[in-house]
Amino acid sequence: MKRTLLLTLALLSLSACHRIERTDTAAEGQGATTPAPVERNGGRVLRIIMWSDYIDPDVVKQFEKQENARVILDTFESNEYMLAKLQGGGASYDLATPSNYFIQVMVRAKLLQPLEAQKLSNFGNIGAGFLNPNFDPGNVYTVPYQYAATGLAYNGKRFTPSSESWKLIFGDTDTVRFSLLDDPREVIGAALKYLGYSVNSSDVAQLREARDLLRRTVSKRGFESFSGGPEVRNKLLAGTLDLGQIYVGDLLQGAAEDPNLKVYLPSEGTTISTDTLVLLRGSPNPALARKFVNFVLDGEVSAAISNYTYYGNPNTAAAPLLDPFLRSQKAFNPSQDDLKSGKVEFINELKAGNTTRLYDRIWTDLKAR
Amino acid sequence: MMRRTHPALSAWAWLVYGFLYLPILVLIIFSFNDSKFGATWAGFTTKWYGVLLAREDVREALTNTLLVALSSTLISTVLGTLVGLGLWRYSTRFRLPLTFLLVTPIVIPDVVMGVSLLMFYSLVRGGLELTGWTFENGFWTVMFAHVTFQISYVALTVRSRLAGYDRSLEEAARDLGASSVQSFLRVILPLALPGVLAGALLAFTLSLDDFVVTYFTSGSGFRTLPVLIYTSVKKGVTPDINALSTLLVLFTVIAIIAANAIMRPRPGRRGEA
Numbered sequence: 001m002k003r004t005l006l007l008t009l010a011l012l013s014l015s016a017c018h019r020i021e022r023t024d025t026a027a028e029g030q031g032a033t034t035p036a037p038v039e040r041n042g043g044r045v046l047r048i049i050m051w052s053d054y055i056d057p058d059v060v061k062q063f064e065k066q067e068n069a070r071v072i073l074d075t076f077e078s079n080e081y082m083l084a085k086l087q088g089g090g091a092s093y094d095l096a097t098p099s100n101y102f103i104q105v106m107v108r109a110k111l112l113q114p115l116e117a118q119k120l121s122n123f124g125n126i127g128a129g130f131l132n133p134n135f136d137p138g139n140v141y142t143v144p145y146q147y148a149a150t151g152l153a154y155n156g157k158r159f160t161p162s163s164e165s166w167k168l169i170f171g172d173t174d175t176v177r178f179s180l181l182d183d184p185r186e187v188i189g190a191a192l193k194y195l196g197y198s199v200n201s202s203d204v205a206q207l208r209e210a211r212d213l214l215r216r217t218v219s220k221r222g223f224e225s226f227s228g229g230p231e232v233r234n235k236l237l238a239g240t241l242d243l244g245q246i247y248v249g250d251l252l253q254g255a256a257e258d259p260n261l262k263v264y265l266p267s268e269g270t271t272i273s274t275d276t277l278v279l280l281r282g283s284p285n286p287a288l289a290r291k292f293v294n295f296v297l298d299g300e301v302s303a304a305i306s307n308y309t310y311y312g313n314p315n316t317a318a319a320p321l322l323d324p325f326l327r328s329q330k331a332f333n334p335s336q337d338d339l340k341s342g343k344v345e346f347i348n349e350l351k352a353g354n355t356t357r358l359y360d361r362i363w364t365d366l367k368a369r
Numbered sequence: 370m371m372r373r374t375h376p377a378l379s380a381w382a383w384l385v386y387g388f389l390y391l392p393i394l395v396l397i398i399f400s401f402n403d404s405k406f407g408a409t410w411a412g413f414t415t416k417w418y419g420v421l422l423a424r425e426d427v428r429e430a431l432t433n434t435l436l437v438a439l440s441s442t443l444i445s446t447v448l449g450t451l452v453g454l455g456l457w458r459y460s461t462r463f464r465l466p467l468t469f470l471l472v473t474p475i476v477i478p479d480v481v482m483g484v485s486l487l488m489f490y491s492l493v494r495g496g497l498e499l500t501g502w503t504f505e506n507g508f509w510t511v512m513f514a515h516v517t518f519q520i521s522y523v524a525l526t527v528r529s530r531l532a533g534y535d536r537s538l539e540e541a542a543r544d545l546g547a548s549s550v551q552s553f554l555r556v557i558l559p560l561a562l563p564g565v566l567a568g569a570l571l572a573f574t575l576s577l578d579d580f581v582v583t584y585f586t587s588g589s590g591f592r593t594l595p596v597l598i599y600t601s602v603k604k605g606v607t608p609d610i611n612a613l614s615t616l617l618v619l620f621t622v623i624a625i626i627a628a629n630a631i632m633r634p635r636p637g638r639r640g641e642a
Contacts, residue, residue: 052600072590088488088585091506092588
């Protein structure tokens, strides 16, 4: 399924170049004098495409009222689907929320225009660990929206981990029933971290070591499956799983209802990925879009969003306003030191095509077992 | 006399039915579960149905879904029936290539279909730019996209329904003085009707649960139920979606019973002829 999609995408990008260049000249010709599209209620319209359930609906309403605008919120299920829809040119959106490793792909496809976030009055609220990221030096295109560190989750009522380490999964024990995320970068990244390497390693020897470790790991009796967040949460609740690799946000949503659910960031370090706000080329209403980004960067608004989604918050002004439950969770906010030292490390786009192939082969090899 | 079924065979049948229907049953039961993350039973509640009814996005998506399904089914049934009839009635050297074209939308992956339609609409829009007239992807683009794959299903069911009939039936009607319109309305169409209805039902269902093609052709701000549900799977499906699915299952069951009642030959009619 995904392979067909990517193939189609490749074809599409060929035809898309032509289209985008044309919209470019059109935009220059008319300049900023083009009136914003007017809709039913006479106000202006902002179109956003983002992950589902990823913003507090009250926050959206507040913005609509404040700006006398209407916000159209569409959702996507994977970065690839979003890219395909944008490249096809059937829909005009102002803002999107791609994951950090997808930014360069979108820049190369000429889908983004500079957001110039530094000019926004609330930009100063972004924490130092999230500024100037290597997927977007100088924050030209992106503003960090929410992030997800990856941790190990368990049900405290049924299982007590002997240490907060990846060892419980990658070590010699064979009794723990565990699952891994259904995502090559997360799984290979975890193995690399356990071995003391970078999650973005392109070193063949290191990757070989990680592959051997993972082969041993998935052939253990305790290995249950490759599964995503909601599934892991349900299996932990049902007690068919002891330990699961999971995005911290996915687990915390459940922990708010059942305090027995717990999650930790392994001591050897772990992976982290940010979802960003980007301004799309051909955005019908860039001024309103920038206003929205600035609105989201406001401490109170940003805190409200995290209190709704339970995902990590890069906003320093929001920190004291977060739900006490979230603040009490160590895994919710990796320390700035861990971020700077690279212990908690961003998943980046892989540089050379060769490395991508290596990751691909390791993953196929694991899934085939 | 009924023949006795071998017990192993009926046990196997029960297993197959269980495999097909147990998941749906579980879903229905869990739509009454008082827990936000439905892995464990936390007591009986009907609150999710209330939550569901209060959701404006769900109501809007439901309206969109039904509007698209009804209108695209209507168009594709008319067009598909004509294609099916034509294929049955005329034998030209284009019959084979035509059949091939009809089968293509059935076997082609949804993703390819969705993306190519998206590109097609972009091209059309590009062409229209010169005339100063333009359109946005939304209801119409989704509706026509659905028609493109529905036609094949309708045409093929109609054609296979007619396959067994002798073409001289129509000639006989003409010989007896029926005009071409009369022979079509009084002879051919009644013969094809069960096929037409079956094709229409199939087309309706296909439109109702299509995600991929709808996702790509819908532009911004136009959402159908499958798109709403599928894009929320990543974050875990909330119980109000279980409630929605339960209602849809209920709706489908009623529709099937109704269709059966309509299509069943009425006793006595056959004797009159």
